[in-house]
Amino acid sequence: MSSTGFSDVAMAEFFAKTRSYGISEVEALESLNIPQGPVRPSIRLPITLEQFREERARLYEDWKKQAEDKAEADCKKNKKILTRRKFVKELNFTLRTEARVKDSIRAKMGTIPPEFQQRHLPHEKKQNWLNMAKVLSLRKTDNLFTLVLDDLNQSSRPLLTEFIHRGLGHRINMILVSFEAIRTHHHIRFIRANNLAADEIMKRIEGAINPKAQNVILIDSMHDLLEGSNVNVTFFLSSIMRYRETSVIGVYHQDVPIAATPTQAYEPIALATLKFMATTILACRSLKHVISAKAARDRSLLEPTVGLLEEAEGVIQGMGANSNGMVIDAEFRRKTGTTTQESFFIRRSQLSDYYPDGHPHGKLKKEFMILLEQDLAYKAGIHMPEPESTPEPESTFDLGLTDKQRREREGVVLPYHDAQNPEGGEGGRILYDMGEEDDFDEEEDEI
């Protein structure tokens, strides 16, 4: 067990996550702000991490082999000629069971750091998290129209990809009405819409809807539908949504202006109409930009502008746009009319997040979406940009601190902190941890 009170596996997972932000392990440990006091009880691992991994790999191989043997034996015993398809199906079933076993092993052997555990959240936050998880997994039946707002600094594509991953995992009929892509994965029903009239798009959507399954229609840019007077977007959306178990996810790029026709000049602007109709609004932002905005707020500075709003001619996209993982400001609207707002963080998904069965993969193993305030990088403000020109006095002395010096300086417990300890401090004693370069001078102590 490491000194932090968490098991090695937990720490390894934690480090893997922080490393994905480019944070070193030392920084990550600092950011955790490990509380002093009794060490949190945790399962002590009887084996090292490497042994655990080997064990897991061995188990996996065994299961796979057993499954294959079993399927073959069944095949011989029943004297049936199994088609390849059936064989794969059986194998998949076994693999799924095996994945469950693997998870239970993992659950026993390693614990997740409390930062990632939902049960420590207050009730409302937990409710919001559950809402978002439902929206993401497309399981919220009353969520008919999800409006996704994005801009050039954070594209909504990773979010759409996430919807598609989860939808396909649940065997939902995914229909992509695309004005921006020219091809997609063959498991998605693809409608390339940018040259089609509205009624033709509608016809194709109706053709793609499967009445026996849940359908989700993704529209990767609503602009072409909104522009021009030939489409009534309200009518368009509601005529899709009248199908049973069919919902719409539409993307609106916030920085693309819409040319209003003379008749539209008297109507509410398109975005207002969409926002009015939406049951959930998800606005995408880049994590790096959110963190730098927070850093500026914390210092009561003006929040930096990025991308097209930068005061630089010719800049299209801000640096740090489309960061690895995105922040989503969500607004949920209940039937009662009340709305709740919350910010979330979603990292990029990996294949290992999903069960391997299914086409092209199975269901999500464990929800990895977290509240933004739980995100360590956001908490610690690690991407905080340094002020570019810190005025430093001209001097021959080096007034700066190295990383090591700063760490040590922050580690010093000042006497008045110690005195506030409820158990009573150690009086006025100077608290000093001996470094390795210090040598204990007995004579001086005796004076």
Next chain:
Amino acid sequence: MPPSSRISPLLQPYTHLPDRESFILLTEVLGASANWLVIRFLIDALSIPGDGEKQEEAEVKVILVSWLRDWEFWRSEGRKAGGLDLLRLSQEKRFAFVDGLSKLYLPPMPEAPAHTQPPTVPSQTRTQQTTLPVRGSRIINPRAPPGTSPNLTASPTASIPPPSAPRASPTQQQQQQQQQPHFSLTTPTLAHLKETILSAIAHLTSAAPTSAKILLILDSPDTLLALSSTTSAPPMPTAQTPAPLTPSTLCSTLLDLWTLPNIHTLLPIIHADTPLVSALPSNTSPHPPTPLETASTAFLTRLAHIADRTMSCRLLDTGVARDVSGVLRVTVREKGGVSDEAGFWTEGEELGMGEDEGVGGVREGELLYFVGGDGGVRVFERGAGSGEA
């Protein structure tokens, strides 16, 4: 000088053609033109592959559509800055030029005597012969606005050729093919643009139809928006009339061009000066934007949403410097390590990318560049001003 040494190693990953089909957006502003970058793309695509190992790779061909600059400009730039003989390359069917400037609104003019000579000259001496007259004509031609032509002012309506006869007479066309093997746009309609590019593709791939990868460079297609009078009119799409030229139709035409056979990478160059992006919805100016402002902003932002990679040239933020021409910012859309097969937007792609890398292993970043008088370009990182190219 071998062509590859003309591209700085810092720039190399950005100008190299990505492995998978992609959409790269270049933007420029008035003081910081992206021509040098286009030349670098040309060098990378058209440099002769090595003898041994690169032979099995598909040959890269280039179609350059230019609305603001003519053939002579690109030819001399290509030779001066890139060491490329575009004329020879186009005879070898590796390069095709589509002229969107000289015949778009003007009637076919009688060519200058210097231009009509080359067909009669034997091919060995042709390159030498054309060198001198070209220098002279280059100074006059590219910068002269169409309005200065006496023909246009005399009869503005008659000067536009009818759409039914997009080309000049066959003999004249043949002559053109011989002296400058390129294509011309004669009407500013999207259907004609697509047709012309299709015929350019057919011309390039007539020898080996399947294997070629084509890089399609579109120099300032946003000019079309400014030229068309329909941007302000409400679109009335019916089956018969051609689609009006709006940002959305222009955008979807570009997407259509991307889906044409053999087109591998689409590389539009768009102007991003402040007046052209001033119609942002977040902009709370007391004056409502003009239709043209809205159209150009919408076109640029739409393309930027589609683009896999955006490369924008701009001036130095801190003012003019003697040894820096501008800043090149490269941003990528798809970042992060999706290690599975499901990129979902392109079939069967395998992305094994690092943390900050985008498609094709490209990292976002900012580079400074300096375009010398001889066309040579030094590219360096911030703070490394005196670094070597």
